[in-house]
Amino acid sequence: MTGEMEFPAALGRLGTIARARFFDGPTPLEPMPNLTRHCGGGQLFVKRDDAMGMAFGGNKVRQLEFYMGVAREEEADCVLITGAVQSNFARLAAAGARKLGMDCHIQHEERVNNSDPGYHNSGNVLLERLLGATLHSFPEGENEQGADRKLGEIAESLRQAGRRPYIIPLAPDHPPLGALGYVVAAHELLCQLRQSTLKVDHVVVASGSGNTHAGLLFGLRALGSGITVRGICVRRDAASQRPRLIARCGQIAELLEVASPVIEEDILLDDAFLPPGYGLAGEATLAAILRGARSEGLMLDPTYTGKSMAGFIQQAEHSGPDSTLLFIHTGGTPAIFAYEKELAAAVDKFAEIT
Numbered sequence: 001m002t003g004e005m006e007f008p009a010a011l012g013r014l015g016t017i018a019r020a021r022f023f024d025g026p027t028p029l030e031p032m033p034n035l036t037r038h039c040g041g042g043q044l045f046v047k048r049d050d051a052m053g054m055a056f057g058g059n060k061v062r063q064l065e066f067y068m069g070v071a072r073e074e075e076a077d078c079v080l081i082t083g084a085v086q087s088n089f090a091r092l093a094a095a096g097a098r099k100l101g102m103d104c105h106i107q108h109e110e111r112v113n114n115s116d117p118g119y120h121n122s123g124n125v126l127l128e129r130l131l132g133a134t135l136h137s138f139p140e141g142e143n144e145q146g147a148d149r150k151l152g153e154i155a156e157s158l159r160q161a162g163r164r165p166y167i168i169p170l171a172p173d174h175p176p177l178g179a180l181g182y183v184v185a186a187h188e189l190l191c192q193l194r195q196s197t198l199k200v201d202h203v204v205v206a207s208g209s210g211n212t213h214a215g216l217l218f219g220l221r222a223l224g225s226g227i228t229v230r231g232i233c234v235r236r237d238a239a240s241q242r243p244r245l246i247a248r249c250g251q252i253a254e255l256l257e258v259a260s261p262v263i264e265e266d267i268l269l270d271d272a273f274l275p276p277g278y279g280l281a282g283e284a285t286l287a288a289i290l291r292g293a294r295s296e297g298l299m300l301d302p303t304y305t306g307k308s309m310a311g312f313i314q315q316a317e318h319s320g321p322d323s324t325l326l327f328i329h330t331g332g333t334p335a336i337f338a339y340e341k342e343l344a345a346a347v348d349k350f351a352e353i354t
């Protein structure tokens, strides 16, 4: 099946690219009056991409619509994905596969130095088991090419057994089909803004693989919007992330068969909240998780949205009263339960946050 939606001509082939549908948009756009008061700068809003129907939602739902669209077109009967042990992408791939009547194989990369049994058994891992995914381990951890190679071997053995596997690729040399989900999100956001009186100046979003960040930025610029998009680095530092984003934007342009509207100055990155590293939360991140929960009832996680909220709060505190800032809540909710110890300790440590 190809995409059913009509998109503006500036988005090129977007409406013709295979796409499965996993949620009914648009996701809510909500004011954050309490956090606005706390930060003392501009008006703060949140786009609730954590509030989607499928398996606790999140940014990867939008991305999977495009990967799974291809999987369905190729008549795959199982999908394969590799990621960190608490990957939200893997959990959602398993859910999407089930919705389309497929099996799912998940390869867990031991990227995060966390020996807590909760990290290995609760949160996304528990949900993957409920979804009946077959779990594989990649003990080596941080090695994108190696993880992809190993996944290729699993796919080959499935093929030998007569199955039709589809691999969801993660390494940066593959076309970033998932980023198209955030080109769609940019269009959705601009439609929401047009229908309200709201005018957004700045967006803040987590930047990991970069598909969310690049897709959103590409979509906004292609549609003529100058809203700034600041990516909060959650996986690698800004110097390493920047060339990836530039490459991603070029690849999106190729997929859509349009010229890239993104210029290098559009790519804004902040890696101040990355330490102590991927999947590990520093003090500002833990404090931001509590601040988001206690001011606006938002559920944020230590790997992605806690860090992006820490960056958002910092930008909000330095913003002028006439500006409007939008936080993209990219989900990650189930991972909260895999970090029970760290989060319980944070509750005791940051008792003053109300």
Ligand SMILES: Cc1ncc(COP(=O)(O)O)c(C=O)c1O
Pocket (backbone or CB within 6 Å): 058, 059, 060, 087, 088, 089, 206, 207, 208, 209, 210, 211, 212, 213, 304, 305, 330, 331, 332, 333
């Ligand atoms: C909850 C959440 N937010 C943000 C991200 C980062 O998104 P991207 O990989 O598109 O940069 C991820 C990636 O897994 C995620 O799970």
